[in-house]
Amino acid sequence: xxxxxxxxxxxxxxxxxxxxxxxxxxxxxxxxxxxxxxxxxxxxxxxxxxxxxxxxxxxxxxxxxxxxxxxxxxxxxxxxxxxxxxxxxxxxxxxxxxxxxxxxxxxxxxxxxxxxxxxxxxxxxxxxxxxxxxxxxxxxxxxxxxxxxxxxxxxxxxxxxxxxxxxxxxxxxxxxxxxxxxxxxxxxxxxxxxxxxxxxxxxxxxxxxxxxxxxxxxxxxxxxxxxxxxxxxxxxxxxxxxxxxxxxxxxxxxxxxxxxxxxxxxxxxxxxxxxxxxxxxxxxxxxxxxxxxxxxxxxxxxxxxxxxxxxxxxxxxx
Amino acid sequence: xxxxxxxxxxxxxxxxxxxxxxxxxxxxxxxxxxxxxxxxxxxxxxxxxxxxxxxxxxxxxxxxxxxxxxxxxxxxxxxxxxxxxxxxxxxxxxxxxxxxxxxxxxxxxxxxxxxxxxxxxxxxxxxxxxxxxxxxxxxxxxxxxxxxxxxxxxxxxxxxxxxxxxxxxxxxxxxxxxxxxxxxxxxxxxxxxxxxxxxxxxxxxxxxxxxxxxxxxxxxxxxxxxxxxxxxxxxxxxxxxxxxxxxxxxxxxxxxxxxxxxxxxxxxxxxxxxxxxxxxxxxxxxxxxx
Numbered sequence: 016x017x018x019x020x021x022x023x024x025x026x027x028x029x030x031x032x033x034x035x036x037x038x039x040x041x042x043x044x045x046x047x048x049x050x051x052x053x054x055x056x057x058x059x060x061x062x063x064x065x066x067x068x069x070x071x072x073x074x075x076x077x078x079x080x081x082x083x084x085x086x087x088x089x090x091x092x093x094x095x096x097x098x099x100x101x102x103x104x105x106x107x108x109x110x111x112x113x114x115x116x117x118x119x120x121x122x123x124x125x126x127x128x129x130x131x132x133x134x135x136x137x138x139x140x141x142x143x144x145x146x147x148x149x150x151x152x153x154x155x156x157x158x159x160x161x162x163x164x165x166x167x168x169x170x171x172x173x174x175x176x177x178x179x180x181x182x183x184x185x186x187x188x189x190x191x192x193x194x195x196x197x198x199x200x201x202x203x204x205x206x207x208x209x210x211x212x213x214x215x216x217x218x219x220x221x222x223x224x225x226x227x228x229x230x231x232x233x234x235x236x237x238x239x240x241x242x243x244x245x246x247x248x249x250x251x252x253x254x255x256x257x258x259x260x261x262x263x264x265x266x267x268x269x270x271x272x273x274x275x276x277x278x279x280x281x282x283x284x285x286x287x288x289x290x291x292x293x294x295x296x297x298x299x300x301x302x303x304x305x306x307x308x309x310x311x312x313x314x315x316x317x318x319x320x321x322x323x324x325x326x327x328x329x330x331x332x333x
Numbered sequence: 334x335x336x337x338x339x340x341x342x343x344x345x346x347x348x349x350x351x352x353x354x355x356x357x358x359x360x361x362x363x364x365x366x367x368x369x370x371x372x373x374x375x376x377x378x379x380x381x382x383x384x385x386x387x388x389x390x391x392x393x394x395x396x397x398x399x400x401x402x403x404x405x406x407x408x409x410x411x412x413x414x415x416x417x418x419x420x421x422x423x424x425x426x427x428x429x430x431x432x433x434x435x436x437x438x439x440x441x442x443x444x445x446x447x448x449x450x451x452x453x454x455x456x457x458x459x460x461x462x463x464x465x466x467x468x469x470x471x472x473x474x475x476x477x478x479x480x481x482x483x484x485x486x487x488x489x490x491x492x493x494x495x496x497x498x499x500x501x502x503x504x505x506x507x508x509x510x511x512x513x514x515x516x517x518x519x520x521x522x523x524x525x526x527x528x529x530x531x532x533x534x535x536x537x538x539x540x541x542x543x544x545x546x547x548x549x550x551x552x553x554x555x556x557x558x559x560x561x562x563x564x565x566x567x568x569x570x571x572x573x574x575x576x577x578x579x580x581x582x583x584x585x586x587x588x589x590x591x592x593x594x595x596x597x598x599x600x601x602x603x604x605x606x607x608x609x610x611x612x613x614x615x616x617x618x619x620x621x622x623x
Binding site: 050052054104107108110111112113114115117118119121122123125126129132133244248251252255292293296297299300302303304306307310311314 | 365370371373418419422423426427428429430432433434436437438440441443444445447448451452554555557558561565594596597599600602603606607610611614622623
């Protein structure tokens with residue numbers, strides 16, 4: 016029975032890696048290609064999770080919805096809701112240097128957390144939303160997990176191909192030009208704040224989708240489901256370690272960091288209780304230290320961003 | 334509700350928390366103006382200062398007011414070490430990379446506090462302190478000391494920046510770094526001095542927050558947004574602006590509970606921040622915009 020347990024655990028991990036990979040891709044659009052600092056990833060994630068949960072769960076007394084809509088509608092709704100939150104923030108903050116966006120996104124995530132925790136009519140506050148449908152959730156456990164893995168992997172593949180296509184297109188070149196030399200891009204007649212806003216909204220929508228996939232996987236969503244700081248920071252370290260500006264790097268970083276993070280949890284859970292609590296914070300310390308070390312010794316990440324034009328790059332790799 | 338009640342239950346607590354925000358915001362504004370990045374570990378540095386003072390109180394058996402200077406010195410040393418270890422080598426890279434590093438440092442500092450002091454709420458002293466009544470206005474000793482200490486520290490900083498040689502060097506770095514470097518200002522010393530001042534102010538903010546409320550590992554992080562709102566409201570780089578901003582944000586937060594559910598107190602600072610960025614990004618006292 017041992018290997019079945021292991022296989023189940025591997026599938027479980029793979030689903031999480033796919034979900035985090037969506038967040039990492041979203042952040043890569045914002046940070047990797049455009050240079051925008053989003054410190055409120057968990058906020059957009061939560062908006063996506065709750066939006067999809069409200070749209071697709073069966074009707075309940077005492078709170079908004081559920082509307083019992085098909086799951087894909089919930090996912091699209093999650094992306095739209097996250098984009099709608101991102102729009103005014105980006106509109107106000109993207110005229111300035113990215114520091115201001117960092118502060119504002121911390122604020123947004125905090126406000127979203129407050130709303131989720133205190134608004135009974137919207138999110139059922141601390142009790143959260145339950146009975147969220149899961150595609151193929153009626154199958155036996157193993158098949159249901161595998162089916163869900165296939166779905167999230169499919170969504171991730173589509174997202175990856177679309178982002179890759181967009182980055183290789185003139186739009187992607189323009190974004191990198193804005194990131195690397197804003198003044199020059201402006202002199203070429205590019206509308207810098209508007210283009211940044213586009214990237215910020217696209218990235219946030221992907222994060223919302225990641226949240227929706229998480230909610231449907233868990234079938235419930237509560238305010239305590241994710242620790243906002245840890246989740247946001249994990250996605251950052253995943254992207255920086257993997258290689259910002261490189262989508263494959265972004266996904267590789269997710270796999271590496273998530274496996275280290277989960278394995279270290281298994282190790283610390285074996286400790287006696289009094290040490291286990293401390294060990295939990297030591298893990299957080301070490302993940303913070305890991306970021307500093309990557310920034311110092313390998314700022315380009317495991318898979319660096321390809322330099323030069325596409326033709327040059329493909330010639331080099333031959 | 335008469336005027337006295339508003340003063341006692343909203344204005345006085347607002348000025349007290351505003352003074353604490355002001356202490357933090359002055360540090361944020363200095364880092365923003367001289368080093369030119371948003372320092373996201375600022376709140377957690379304040380947490381560290383508050384808990385270092387708690388260490389002095391429990392180990393040395395001294396009163397929190399004696400522990401305050403100890404905590405300020407230790408936190409200043411910690412700030413200088415953090416700068417040397419994690420920020421110094423990023424100086425040539427885009428500033429936003431340092432902002433990211435500071436987010437990591439925030440997490441690390443908080444983890445250290447959680448490992449050393451645990452996650453339960455703590456207080457410096459036990460028991461309830463009854464407020465004194467002056468002409469109908471109720472104020473506790475510790476609240477009065479918080480306000481006076483803020484005024485004293487900011488005045489001292491102001492004199493230092495205006496009169497001393499090193500204060501002038503710091504202002505020169507803030508106004509025009511290239512010109513300051515050409516005139517022979519020692520960049521490394523200015524950076525170190527900035528961190529000493531910022532670390533000390535952080536510790537003061539943390540200790541007074543712990544004194545008036547309670548000590549928690551998250552206390553500093555929740556203070557980060559109001560402190561940034563205060564610094565931007567006052568005008569980045571303006572010390573007197575940060576004080577003004579801190580007081581306005583503090584009073585606005587307390588007053589907001591007249592109209593809004595108390596859970597949304599924290600939203601007030603965020604609303605002020607967005608409003609200022611929208612209508613007057615230079616702040617009330619015409620500061621810098623990065």
